[in-house]
Amino acid sequence: MEDGRCRVEALECKECRARYALEARFVCDNCFGPLEVVYDFSGLDAAETRRKIQAGPQSIWRYVDFLPFERQPQTALAAGMTPLIRADRLAERLGIGEVWIKNDAANPTHSFKDRVVTVAMAKARELGYEVVACASTGNLANSVAAHAAAAGLESYVFIPADLEEQKVLATGVYGTHLVAVNGSYDDVNRLCTELSFERDWAFVNVNVRPYYSEGSKTLGYEIAEQLGWELPDRVVVPIASGSLFTKIARGFEEWLEVGLIEGEVPVMNGAQADGCSPVARAFADDKPVCKPVRPDTIAKSLAIGDPADGPYALELARRTGGTIDAVSDEEIRQGIKLLAETTGVFTETAGGVTTAVLKRLAERGDIGPEERVVAVITGEGLKTLDAVRGSFETYEIEPRVSSFTETVEGSPVAA
Amino acid sequence: MSITVKIPTQLRAVTSGEAETDVEQASTVGEVLDGLYDRYDGLRERIAEDGGLRRFVNVYVQGEDIRFLDGLDTTVEDGDEVTILPAVAGG
Numbered sequence: 461m462e463d464g465r466c467r468v469e470a471l472e473c474k475e476c477r478a479r480y481a482l483e484a485r486f487v488c489d490n491c492f493g494p495l496e497v498v499y500d501f502s503g504l505d506a507a508e509t510r511r512k513i514q515a516g517p518q519s520i521w522r523y524v525d526f527l528p529f530e531r532q533p534q535t536a537l538a539a540g541m542t543p544l545i546r547a548d549r550l551a552e553r554l555g556i557g558e559v560w561i562k563n564d565a566a567n568p569t570h571s572f573k574d575r576v577v578t579v580a581m582a583k584a585r586e587l588g589y590e591v592v593a594c595a596s597t598g599n600l601a602n603s604v605a606a607h608a609a610a611a612g613l614e615s616y617v618f619i620p621a622d623l624e625e626q627k628v629l630a631t632g633v634y635g636t637h638l639v640a641v642n643g644s645y646d647d648v649n650r651l652c653t654e655l656s657f658e659r660d661w662a663f664v665n666v667n668v669r670p671y672y673s674e675g676s677k678t679l680g681y682e683i684a685e686q687l688g689w690e691l692p693d694r695v696v697v698p699i700a701s702g703s704l705f706t707k708i709a710r711g712f713e714e715w716l717e718v719g720l721i722e723g724e725v726p727v728m729n730g731a732q733a734d735g736c737s738p739v740a741r742a743f744a745d746d747k748p749v750c751k752p753v754r755p756d757t758i759a760k761s762l763a764i765g766d767p768a769d770g771p772y773a774l775e776l777a778r779r780t781g782g783t784i785d786a787v788s789d790e791e792i793r794q795g796i797k798l799l800a801e802t803t804g805v806f807t808e809t810a811g812g813v814t815t816a817v818l819k820r821l822a823e824r825g826d827i828g829p830e831e832r833v834v835a836v837i838t839g840e841g842l843k844t845l846d847a848v849r850g851s852f853e854t855y856e857i858e859p860r861v862s863s864f865t866e867t868v869e870g871s872p873v874a875a
Numbered sequence: 876m877s878i879t880v881k882i883p884t885q886l887r888a889v890t891s892g893e894a895e896t897d898v899e900q901a902s903t904v905g906e907v908l909d910g911l912y913d914r915y916d917g918l919r920e921r922i923a924e925d926g927g928l929r930r931f932v933n934v935y936v937q938g939e940d941i942r943f944l945d946g947l948d949t950t951v952e953d954g955d956e957v958t959i960l961p962a963v964a965g966g
Binding site for chain 2: 475486487488489490491492493494595645646647649650652653654656657663665666669700701702703704749751752754764766767768769771
């Protein structure tokens with residue numbers, strides 16, 4: 461490319477490689493395979509691209525050359541550039557060398573979903589949509605409602621009726637059409653897929669899903685940039701549909717291709733909850749595809765019983781020497797506490813899953829002493845308060861010094 | 876005896892644009908699909924392979940994923956609704 465930019469080429473089927481124009485389309489007509497955006501990176505010079513990124517905005521738009529746009533879109537609520545925190549106290553507790561926490565709760569609506577929604581919403585507007593919608597386990601609901609409000613678009617948000625109250629309230633406040641469906645997330649997803657045929661709306665994770673999922677690559681870019689343009693040795697990522705897990709690795713692969721970083725794709729460890737572990741189960745059984753399950757776990761943000769990118773998540777974990785592990789609800793609660801007590805980061809249940817799997821890997825001896833590990837914390841603890849309710853004691857005293865010394869300092873816990 | 880089948884947008888090119896059709900004389904999901912394959916050229920290649928469904932094709936009977944039932948052997952009754960959908964949405 462004469463202008464030194466990459467070119468967004470087409471949508472391509474991940475199964476049969478058939479190509480399609482860059483429109484609102486998510487399934488291959490020939491084989492029903494998922495479509496993905498493909499680029500021509502041959503026009504990118506590594507040094508020039510690095511300078512451009514470093515001079516770019518403090519948001520995912522600094523990586524616009526790796527996103528499906530010809531020029532940087534205008535967005536009212538940007539996402540990304542969240543902190544990457546070195547977690548020495550956590551590493552010490554786990555008996556491993558070096559751990560970093562990528563805290564994606566530090567996004568506008570407190571989860572990584574702001575990345576994918578920023579991209580999907582910008583593409584929806586470019587394609588001329590006036591209404592956006594989504595099927596959500598909660599975090600996406602918050603994000604779509606907020607970004608639609610900021611952009612002045614009408615929105616419809618579909619959630620399972622049994623969602624955590626915090627996630628329901630943090631969606632409705634933005635003035636969306638909030639639709640609680642009597643069913644599981646997979647029922648909600650099926651309903652939205654059917655509706656996408658009949659409504660001229662951009663369903664961010666249905667008909668514009670190929671663009672939406674590109675937003676998750678920015679987590680990989682940020683990790684590499686924040687580590688000083690280096691790759692970690694291992695990344696632990698929660699798995700719901702498997703899209704985030706596979707796209708973080710895709711981000712690393714693209715930067716390796718362009719020459720922005722050197723080395724190889726890190727070991728990729730996926731994290732699921734026992735109560736919804738179709739991908740972990742297929743991994744353990746050495747199967748190429750997942751058998752759907754009916755979720756029953758406190759990690760509702762990961763409660764997808766029929767994961768769309770399951771086969772690709774399995775392939776990635778195996779190809780990089782990683783694993784996909786599942787942990788119990790009790791381990792999830794302990795994971796939330798472990799992260800909070802050692803890093804000051806309070807995460808939701810999905811982050812509890814990630815931290816618990818990191819602990820599992822450490823205890824199992826999977827993590828070498830020289831390894832640099834990154835754990836991706838995808839959401840905020842204030843959204844799943846039930847998970848920590850009753851997990852600690854509170855002193856109740858009278859407003860007198862004597863009451864304090866007797867009750868607090870005199871208690872066995874304080875001594 | 877009649878089963879209603881809902882056709883996703885992605886298959887309407889081979890069903891002459893029809894979004895819904897009826898199949899008579901079928902007692903299982905497999906027989907319903909066979910009925911459709913006979914009727915519509917090009918449909919089988921798009922959604923089936925090796926005697927089963929392609930891995931990104933989901934089929935539901937009365938809203939229930941047939942993988943929770945008996946797969947292609949799942950029985951269907953008069954008035955049932957069978958839905959064919961792409962599996963790659965969501966998350």
